[in-house]
Amino acid sequence: MNNTKDIMKEYELLRDKHKKELDQRKTVLYSKIPRLHKIEEELVKLSIDITKAILSNSGNQQELLDILHKKQMDLKMERVELLSENKYPRDYLEMRYHCKNCKDTGYVDSKKCACLTQKEIEQLYKQSNMSSSFKKENFDMFRLDYYSNDAEEGKVSPRENMKNIYMTCINYVRNFDAHEKNLFFIGKPGLGKTFLCNSIAKDLLDAGRSVIYQSAPDLIDAIRKYKFNFDKEDENAPYLEELYHCDLLIIDDLGTELSTQFSNLAIYNILNRRLLNNKKIIISTNLNTDELMATYSERIYSRILGNFSMYKFFGDDIRLKMRTM
Numbered sequence: 001m002n003n004t005k006d007i008m009k010e011y012e013l014l015r016d017k018h019k020k021e022l023d024q025r026k027t028v029l030y031s032k033i034p035r036l037h038k039i040e041e042e043l044v045k046l047s048i049d050i051t052k053a054i055l056s057n058s059g060n061q062q063e064l065l066d067i068l069h070k071k072q073m074d075l076k077m078e079r080v081e082l083l084s085e086n087k088y089p090r091d092y093l094e095m096r097y098h099c100k101n102c103k104d105t106g107y108v109d110s111k112k113c114a115c116l117t118q119k120e121i122e123q124l125y126k127q128s129n130m131s132s133s134f135k136k137e138n139f140d141m142f143r144l145d146y147y148s149n150d151a152e153e154g155k156v157s158p159r160e161n162m163k164n165i166y167m168t169c170i171n172y173v174r175n176f177d178a179h180e181k182n183l184f185f186i187g188k189p190g191l192g193k194t195f196l197c198n199s200i201a202k203d204l205l206d207a208g209r210s211v212i213y214q215s216a217p218d219l220i221d222a223i224r225k226y227k228f229n230f231d232k233e234d235e236n237a238p239y240l241e242e243l244y245h246c247d248l249l250i251i252d253d254l255g256t257e258l259s260t261q262f263s264n265l266a267i268y269n270i271l272n273r274r275l276l277n278n279k280k281i282i283i284s285t286n287l288n289t290d291e292l293m294a295t296y297s298e299r300i301y302s303r304i305l306g307n308f309s310m311y312k313f314f315g316d317d318i319r320l321k322m323r324t325m
């Protein structure tokens, strides 16, 4: 997606708007106080004279520059005084900026301004499909105490298991560039799979990484729309490219889509293309392994087994506890 181009256009519009507002302020004020207009003309002329003096390199250059700078200062002082006499703020005739640091250019000394980084993150959120309620689900809000400490004989307790998965997710984000891991979350609904997916997405988005979060049915829908609009100019096309190229693709609820030959092929293609390009994927599903095998072709299932670390969620539905606590 051409985010940078869009953001730069935004800055350009912002500068145009402020320039227009300044021109309007000038027009009104100059007709009211003509001397201010005269001062501006003289200042423009002076700055040309100063440049000429610098370039001329003549013997009395310094002397001349001193005189010109003094004139410049006097005119600026006169302007400030005129403004304050007439009850206008002293910067009334200066450009106003949304961001003073970069003057709405996005860059300070060819480095990205904080306001540009912020805009980029907002864009990433927009294209990630993360709704604002998702943003509240983050690692800090995760409650291990919702999970039972009681272990079946010879097994770890749900809490111990979740602690392990939770730490895996935190390390997944922390060392995002250092690993090639894909995660597969498997287990019944209400055990925190989506919560952890959201937490991972949030931390990566805040770090400026591109993440797309999509439920399996919506993913198939988007691809279907694109395929059947192939000849037409399609607004979905950049989004589909992003499905292949974003830093992390999260497919939530695999198995809830209507399973057809088309959906199977679409899922296979996405998995295959991202795996070939070392692009990371997280999948969550409510299906168990038998159901997965029955739903998906051998080649999808073997891609999952061969390329994903599988994490099994078990225990009681924590959504009930979240409501009563």
Ligand SMILES: [Zn+2]
Pocket (backbone or CB within 6 Å): 099, 100, 101, 102, 103, 104, 105, 106, 107, 113, 114, 115, 116
């Ligand atoms: Zn800025």
